[in-house]
Amino acid sequence: MRDEALDDPNCAVAAHLAHLERAPSARGSSSQRKAQGSHYTPRSLVEYVLRESTHELAHVPRSVIDPACGSGNFLVAAARELIARGATSMESVLTHSIYGVDIDERAVELCRDALLALLLESTPIAARDRVAIALERHVVCADAIELDFGARIGIAKFDWVLGNPPFLNQLEISTAHSRTRAKRIAQLTGGAVSRYTDVAAAFLLLGLDLLAPGGRLGFVMPQSFLASADARKARVAAVKNARLRSVWACTERMFDGATVQVCAITLSKQNDALAASRDDEHDAASVCVAFGVSFDALPVVHGFDFANTPTWSPLIAAGFGVPACVLQLKSTRVVGEIARATADFRDQFYGLRGAIVERAQELSSQFPRLVTTKHIDLAECTWGAVNVRVHGIKHVHPCVDRAALERDSAMNAWVHTRLIPKILVATQTRVMEAWVDEEGSVLPLVPLLTVVARDDGECDLWMIAAALASPVIAARAVALYSGSALSSRAIKLSARQLLEMPLPIEQSAWQESAQLFRAASRAPDLAQRNTILERYAHASIRAYGLGKVDLEDVLRFWRERRVR
Template sequence: MQGGDQSARADPRERTAAAARAHEQGLAVQREERRRRGAFYTPPELVEWVLDRALAGLPAGAPVLDPACGAGHFLVAAARRVGVAAVHGSDLDAEAVAIARERLAAEDPSVPPEQIAAQVVVADGLEAWAGRRFAAVVGNPPFLGQLRRRTAGQSEGSRRGLGAYTDTSAVFLHRCLDLVGDDGVVALVQPLSVLAARDAGPVRAAVAERGAITDFWCSPRPVFDGTPVLTCVPVVRVGAGPATDPDDWGALAAPSFGIPDTHLPARSGVVGDLATCTADFRDQYYGLVPFVHDDPAGTPLVTSGLIDPAELRWGSAPTRFARQPYDAPSVDLAALRADGRLAGWADARLVPKLLVAAQGRVVEAVVDEAGAWLPSVPVLSVVPHDPADLWRLLAVTLAPPVVAHAAARYLGTGLTPGSVKVSARQLAALPLPADGTAWAEGAGLAQRAQRAAGADRTELLLETARVMTAAYRGSREVLAWWSHRGLATQLPESS
């Protein structure tokens, strides 16, 4: 009885907070259910960071919404700032909503339970609040891909104008811009991919049209228990300016990943002016499988792992293709041409070109001067309009300011934190240097580097990087960053 009496006398706020923790722990045990819902709960320190920015200056009673409130972490913390009667929330998880209501009632027992029930509802947050306006919208909406979006209760209307694979969390960001008035704030946790993913482009454009990002948080390490997804919080104020460039959100997160600031001078063109950049897809990947064998005398098939800056490691390093190990993966060209289905593709690729690894610590590319190699998906092909530009294009991929520019602009799209990932379209958009003299010198050095070996090659790569940094008027900091990432395994410890 004594234990029961103590439990009854316990602070109701502690009791309801414990219920919320128990609910979350239950979901953690049910990992599949948690992944299905996209539900990952927010660390208290991040909740406070968001509210410090989103609710700054708001008076008591200013209406605040969490459209995917779960067990009420944001709601309770916000209620302590603006009052229980001012907070609103919704979620599809009825049990979580019940806990959130209990927690709010414990915060202020003077608010009638029926009022709290009207403020915190079981509903799809993308639809429940149409026509309402709030001073701030905060929270951690579910992270769900396109294939699972129906489990979040999304209607087609909520995604209108957005890419088919826009993450659910970004759909919430887009929708919530309409739920605040002038000078209102939207601050929602997002996956880092929102910074540069193609299908999140309309969301970034909508933010630029309506206001600006006035604060930004991100972490280079996962902060949500149970998922490796990296996250960020853009704090968007409607009506603020200047607008944040929709193509440059990655720069906001770059300092957290140690990517130095790059202010490239006025462009004198882009890679796409000099070459055609192409990506191959599953048809080429699976179509090649029957024709690939280990043969050091055959037509090399080049995988991403075999490309280093100005170096091809085919035949000297093992690799994998179609889940099989190879020492020297080669394409039986005669058999492929006899089959016919990929003959035209092979002929189009067997020309002088650059092969570029789609993702790496830096942009990794190598020149195929003789046109004798075939790319394996996801290797990109860069075919110059004039073969004389091959080495100039290689020098561009070795330019530290260009690599830092790509690392920042496309941050969040790679498979590993801070990796540099470029698509064919993004590769074509990389800027060319205005200093033609330095560029020509860099091209000559890049050619020598690819033809060298060992310490000579490393020194020539460093010299190429120095010259190309100067060609773009880059800083010593950018050069040091590239050298550490691009040549970390080749430089002596004293360097």
């Protein structure tokens, strides 16, 4: 017997969403969802995207599409929203306004069933059949990237585009599209999405292309889209003919079985004829921001410079507690003027296979220590004190047997370039962690960054390291590049991004910070090192010309990230 409560569309939708949340088996296995880049959207996130994408929208959208509709979470909620906004009937909405595409045939069937469940029990059989026929035409199994929407579903432009597109990191074999597919996506997006860009960016640009003038788009995206260098062209393309209206992010995991951090963005197409008039607080240069699983509102960001800001991460910086002052520094010089930075890659990583040995004693230039990210802490190298795993083998004292590399000219050349005085900078860390290899006696393992002083000798390694490890740079890195690391709370800079960081402007404080950083590096124990690092942090923040209030804000931010 049918539950009478399901005659209420609100109850029907709630039951559908609850079923999806309880029964992952109905959505395919975890490995299948990962292979397709598909994970189903939590109800709270669906509701947020709908709310923000229709904010200040004065009229009822006539057409809604989800180009990666899955089993229908967004479309079911959108149908409800259209009724709430004054659409004549659910039958009319489902027949004329709801459209969806998904590559998974079973998901498409579930989506159609979920939409049909919105009809009242009293709906005549003939009307129910008409809706079912319309949904078969309008909710289809296809690849949205390649689909001719006008020919297949009878409409090419939509008032409202919603969705949670597949997240496919094309560098991961388990989720990669073929090279042919990647080339096709690059062609369709005018080069804005390359084979190194998450394919979700292609769906975003497709969604904007499907959007009618004055229409609205709301998408769940990987948080890396906000910061990734590979997604920069897609970000530029997105705001070329559309306005970014809102952005949301969080540090928590929102999807069961998925490791990716997510964000949500809403945009409106230029010539926003459907929108109500806006006051000054919501002009075209302003972006509404929310953060966390409770979608807490943060201050509206006004006048964001999309043209000259390399990422969109500053929009959510306040959610991570970043002091605003680190984006308003007076410095006109960058690290790249006094240093060079290099990142090694898979050739060096795999080139060491068979040459790594365990050697605790009798170290020499023929057996240089191999240092990993796990070994590098702030002003400290913990080689020999922690276990690391390299090429599947656990080591405590990893060294490189140079004799094993004699026949590999490329690896031999690499060893020579790395066995020099340098700074090693760790990645995937909560603060900037750098250590000075004064003697040039260790070899770095991917993904450590290697930094050396420029030949002109303007600054020594200690001055450079003191700048790189500054709490100011840590905060600025979070502000500019949050979302690019494996963890939402971690920092991951490329060599280029590291060199683009600003230099201190107060020479005496900078020199003081360098002396303290050196002293911390030589401290006999952790307690003394931390005491000296506190003094170093003060001096390095002053070196950037920050006043007392800003200094305390940056110091507090840095301390909290260090201890967690």
